[in-house]
Amino acid sequence: MTYVAMGPGALDYQPCRYGTSKLLFRGPRRELDEPYVAFVGGTETYGRFIEKPFAALVEEETGQRCVNFGCLNAGIDVFARDPYVPGAAAAAMITVVQVMGAQNMSNRFYSVHPRRNDRFLAPSDLLKTIFREIDFSEFHFNKHLLTTLRKVSPDRFDAIYTELQAAWVTRMRLLVKQMHGKVILLWFADHHPAEDILPLSGLGDDPLFVTRGMIAEVAPYVARVVEVVPSNRAQEDGTEGMVFAPLEALVAKELPGPRAHAETAAAIVQAMSGMI
Numbered sequence: 536m537t538y539v540a541m542g543p544g545a546l547d548y549q550p551c552r553y554g555t556s557k558l559l560f561r562g563p564r565r566e567l568d569e570p571y572v573a574f575v576g577g578t579e580t581y582g583r584f585i586e587k588p589f590a591a592l593v594e595e596e597t598g599q600r601c602v603n604f605g606c607l608n609a610g611i612d613v614f615a616r617d618p619y620v621p622g623a624a625a626a627a628m629i630t631v632v633q634v635m636g637a638q639n640m641s642n643r644f645y646s647v648h649p650r651r652n653d654r655f656l657a658p659s660d661l662l663k664t665i666f667r668e669i670d671f672s673e674f675h676f677n678k679h680l681l682t683t684l685r686k687v688s689p690d691r692f693d694a695i696y697t698e699l700q701a702a703w704v705t706r707m708r709l710l711v712k713q714m715h716g717k718v719i720l721l722w723f724a725d726h727h728p729a730e731d732i733l734p735l736s737g738l739g740d741d742p743l744f745v746t747r748g749m750i751a752e753v754a755p756y757v758a759r760v761v762e763v764v765p766s767n768r769a770q771e772d773g774t775e776g777m778v779f780a781p782l783e784a785l786v787a788k789e790l791p792g793p794r795a796h797a798e799t800a801a802a803i804v805q806a807m808s809g810m811i
Contacts, residue, residue, distance in 0.1 A: 545780045546586065553604075554619035558650060561588065561603040571600040572807070573624040575614055576633025579723050580605030584777040584787045585796055589723075590631075592800035597807065602627070610639025610652035611706045621713040629810055631719045631803055632711060632757075634750065636743035637703035638677045644695050647677060655680050665691050681738055696733065699744050707753045717810050718757040722750065723791070723799050727764055759806045765795035 549562025561581045565571065574580050574590040582588020582605065587595075594601035604620050606613055614620050624630040639652035644662040648654035658671045666684060674680040685692040711718045722728060726740055728747040733739060754760050769792065774784065776793040791799075 545783070546584065546778045548581075553602075553623060556617050556619035558606050558613065558617060558620070561590075561605050565600060565602045567602065567623060567626070569600055570628050571602050572597075573602050573604055573627035573630040574633075575604045575620065575624055575630060576721070577605065577609040577635045578607050579791060580631075580633045581607050582796065583607065583790055584774075584779045584783070585791075585793060586778060587793070587796070589796045589800040589803065592797060593803050593807075596800060596804050599628070599811070605633075606650075608639070608651055608653040610635050610647065611703065611710055612640050612647065612652050613650060615706055615710050615713075616649060621710070625713060625715045627714075627716065629717045629719060629758075629807060630714050631721050632707075632714075634720065634722045634724075634742050634745055636741050637699040637745055638681055638738075638743045640699065640702055640706060642698055642702045644698060645677075645680065653677055662695075665694070678738065678743075681743075685738065696744060700746070700749060703745060704749050704752045708756055711753065711756045719759045719761055719803065719806050719810075720750070720753060720757045721799070721803065722760070722762040722764075723795075724763075725765060725770055725791070727762065758810060761802050761806045763795075763799045763802050765791055765798055769794035769798055 550559040551562040551564035552559060572593065580588070580590065580603065588603065590601045590603040604624065639647055641647050643659060645658050646656045648656055653676055655674045655677050663671070666687065669687065684695065724740065724742060728745060728750055729739065731746045731748055750760060772792045772794050774787045774792060777787050779787045
């Protein structure tokens with residue numbers, strides 16, 4: 536069983552489960568017997584280190600019950616394979632789906648942990664054939680694996696990059712189709728979607744490998760696409776207003792703060808106008 540770590544100065548996220556799902560979501564647990572808006576996504580949707588993540592702020596602004604199905608370190612696979620969340624999201628009045636990175640999915644080259652999608656499990660025979668010189672037992676996280684593979688051979692890495700992008704589009708389409716309703720696709724990052732190229736080195740910024748063209752391929756299957764890049768002021772806030780233990784400071788610096796969540800909530804509320 537996985538637990539959200541607690542320590543001095545840490546938030547109590549009141550982690551909870553819904554239905555038959557084995558995932559831990561941000562609490563408090565909400566009853567689903569009345570109309571609600573569902574939020575599906577990764578660490579940003581969960582609102583790590585944030586007292587009131589954007590889902591809670593949308594509820595305050597609209598008065599509409601909002602259910603946070605955000606899951607730490609989640610990729611699309613977490614929700615696509617979950618026995619409960621797609622149905623609960625389909626029953627919602629509106630579902631906000633965060634754009635999550637393409638690296639945290641099982642694919643032709645490697646498999647990931649079914650619930651902690653950022654964890655690398657095993658390479659496929661195809662990957663072992665392409666990268667014969669790599670000892671895959673050294674890797675525990677997808678980003679470490681992919682960073683190393685690109686350093687070893689940018690040319691061979693291109694096949695993995697292309698595969699992940701194609702798989703992302705297919706699975707995101709399947710995920711939103713399962714929801715059978717009004718879906719808002721949310722881009723929430725400190726930069727706008729890239730066009731279609733990798734940086735000269737490294738992997739790029741989260742959500743990894745997702746381009747504007749990929750979002751355009753999913754757009755016909757959703758009601759709205761909302762693109763939120765926090766303002767300069769929000770990005771300059773750093774960790775101001777975030778709640779975390781001293782040992783979590785480096786992680787907190789990589790995540791959006793309260794002002795960024797407030798700006799995201801405002802954009803979602805505007806997008807929801809006329810949809811309810």
